[in-house]
Amino acid sequence: MPESKKRKKVTPNGNQPRPAATPAASPRWWAPTMVTLMVLGLVFVVLTYLTKGNLPVPSLGNWNLAIGFGVMIVGFFMTLRWR
Template identity: 75%
Template sequence: MPESKKRKKPAAARPEARPGAVKPSPSWWAPTMVVLMVLGLVGVVLTYLTQGNLPVPGLGNWNLAIGFGVMLVGFFMTLRWR
């Protein structure tokens, strides 16, 4: 039995990228991620060195929680980095 000819789709109808393709991260993603991790680390170190008086006076040991929270946001950003 003869095989039928395969038709080519017009160029305009072809999708440029696959629908499930992963898009790369924006150019600001990696620097923001690194800055957040470093700022969190600096906040934690300052809290330990100044016994809770810095980076925000009056918060005490909550400065540790803020520093770890900022670092955590930076680390979670690494999960979405492409």
């Protein structure tokens, strides 16, 4: 038995739908940068806990934790855009 012809999809305004665009790949520096930021933030937080806020920047005290977590969050948000 012969197969019927395939029909092209047509939108209500008479145009054919465009194929979905594939997202472009991330630059080569993207993945190393996001991993570096996450590890750097982790080291910052661990160093702050081990030295009770005296290091890495003594004048900031416990704000070192906020900086470390902020750096880790930037690295995490970079993972959301990685392709």
